[in-house]
Amino acid sequence: MIFKLNVSSFRNQYESPEGRRLCVFTAPVSEIPKEWEDWRDVNVRDTKRRSDVFNAIVDTLENDPEEMVFRNLGITIVSPRVEFDNKTNVVTVEFSDKTRHGIANGGHTFSAIQHALLKGPVNAQVKVECIVGEIDPKWLVDIVDGRNRSRAVQTESLENLAQSYDSIKNVLTSPLYKDRIAYSEFELDDRNKRKDISVREILSYIYCLDDFDKNTHPIEAYSSKGAVVDYYAAEDKSGKKRHTYVLEKASKILPEILELRDVIYRDLPRAYNVAGGSFGKLTSMGVMIHENNPRPLKFIKGDTIFAYPDAFVYPILAAFRQYIDHRSWSWGKENPLEIWENKKIDVASAMKDAVGTFSGNPNKMGKAAVTWRMCYDAL
Template sequence: MATNPRDQRLTSGVAQAIKESLESNDGYFHLKNRGIVISAKSCTYNNKTKEVTINFTDDMLHGNIDGGHTYKIVCDHRNDNLDQYVQFEVMTGVEDIIEKLAEARNTSVQVDEKSMAELKQKFDPIKEGLEGMSFYQRIAFKQNQQAFDDNTNKKLKMIDAREVVSIVNMFNIDKFDSVTHPIKAYSSKANMLDMYLKDPEYYRKYVNIMPDIFDLYDAIETEFADAFNNTGGRYGRKKYAGYKDGKVIGTSKFGLQKIKYKIPDGLIYPAVAAFRSLVVYNSNTDKYEWKNGVNPIYVWDKCKENMTVQIMNFATAIGDNPNAVGKDSNIWNLAYMTVLLQQGTN
């Protein structure tokens, strides 16, 4: 269950509906239920014994991606003599996209929660902080929200509000410090949304630095690969880089700047969160601000080569798996200390 992005709450309305559907014993459970999605190293079928063998080799990459509630409820009823079936979908070769896959598959409860939050105007503090940003109209605060380009009338690529909330929460100095890092911002957007919804008004304290946070994110995404290459690294050789002989392969997430390399979130998030060490609270304004008025991008410019080398060396050491990097507290700590030490040299 380590691959499943959220804990299973069997008292929730969703869980109760699954339980009632299973206990109805109508023979249609496999049609009414989304089933269970498994990531595995391999999956084989023996024609003679009529048995399927599913092989797991890494607990963080192989296991239940979606259907955790279904799995636990079915297990609780396996001795109840029910004439029901459940669908199993086994995926192999998805290790490199396991986090994105899990997040995409686990959307129903989270999206509904997000939409209800928007209906209750819970995102107003985020809107206050980001309303003037170029990407503001692309933030999807509710399910199926769309935006169109004013000139071409083409659909714009939307940004899930849960991701915006997660990035802001990486600068929550009341919850996270030099020892406790916001790893959940990467591994569980639902967890970060829950944290936000407990006290949305608290986040008005961040409205002054929110624009800088996302400008910083864009700077790191667009400059990460070049910073590493400037030290003698070869980022383009990484299989997740998407490099195509210097051609533009896409745009950055927030600034929509042209990029030649893909930088996985597992590498970006620890780097961005490291600048939390620059945040201080001003009791006079009841707002958070940057320590000594420093621009975080200025500090990034000073330490980006050192930071990218450390992150990439760490990634190489653990098998060039960005997903594993994003979940490892060691790299979050290392990046944080890099920014902290840089402050002392300015």
């Protein structure tokens, strides 16, 4: 079978005396053929597609697509023939034997790309490494095994093993989401499906509301959830593990934090419109409308016709940290939902200004300190 891909770059890296060749190209994720799904047999270890790894890649594709090519190792394929036309920037890839050709590594990446594209266009690039030539089956096994062993155990898996997240597990007991949260890699639910909420996401919401002053914004909650996991796994300057005094205290109000997150997500589109904007027209900012197929909210009952990037939500949620007493991790005199109800139009107006500044680039908006400061001041 022949596949033709429009690529952004192509490079031959090495050719062995026996004629085996190593080359690499980058291409828009939309160029990766969905038919490659049928060419995964060579990766005998690629069985854990529904995992936290998958979730993390999808998160990058949806919320930080420009970083995809830098963060992700890409896809490795084995092919008898790969050719590049430098006049048209088209790469031709041939697969002919499913026992020898196809995706040797990067199955999570391939699946995440196809999953993300089902929701709409994704402005991301992916690297594809090509091992080209006549490949002996025994040598192929060594390639697949070696490349699949290169991945380290994620921090959250080790922290879960160390029972660092027990205080979180003890409070997140709602039947709406209890069995959907993965506290380590490769967690499946009772139906053998991937759990759709990662502990990384839960920790990022706590980080949003941690003890940062008005001039120090917890932008990593949006931009680098892996860094947030490492932050709570590490020791502070006094030698205390942060999970022992932050996560345990924060867990007391964690269900309320998750509820607040969903209420913000549900209410923001209408508040944005009341503030003089037109939320449904922000397609260049990743906003999509599903009028005939509303999407359920993550942590509370109800649904929404809107789907939009986390860049809108994190700066608003983080603004609520000013209403928390961090000595006890408790809310002040005012209920956060009442604060939101009273202030949401003002906050939406601030977000409208941020959209005007970063039109067409939600990722930049989500990483910009000015966005977080505007939301903080509006609240």
